Amino acid sequence: MKKTIFAALAIAMSLLSMTSCNDDELEVSDANILGTWVEDYSGYPYYVSEGRLTWTFGNDSYVAIHIYDVFAGDSDYTKTYRIGIWGKNVISFNHVMSDYSSEDYIIKKLTKNEMEWQRVGTTFSKGTVGSDFRHFVRSGSEAQ
16 A cells, blocks of 8 residues: 555656646746737637737836738827736836726736737637737747
8 A cells, every 4th residue: 555655746747747848938027018019819710800909018017019011000198007006916007097998918828939818817719819909920020
């Protein structure tokens, strides 16, 4: 009986030692999201974009967003952002608005070249890609 328990524990420990965190994952912080990110859903064949959104995060707590829409053309605007005020991996936009109109996303994945967000209070499904779920790749000139 003891040998069986010992063997099971040994197998469990060896499996745990082979499982490790993804070395590419970065800590969610302002420093690790600085730069330009492009929304990219090429890995989601059921989502068809009608344009392109480019997000440029500055170290001044502002993000510049450039929108190219096939039908409406180009437009630009900025938002304020903060990381961590509503949770460790939560990015909040327009958090200083007094009318509770902030947008809050959990950063689910952050590597040097890829980032995924999920809107707080929602779950991933095919119909939420591009609104409640967002996927980004680092701009080609900044990719590492």
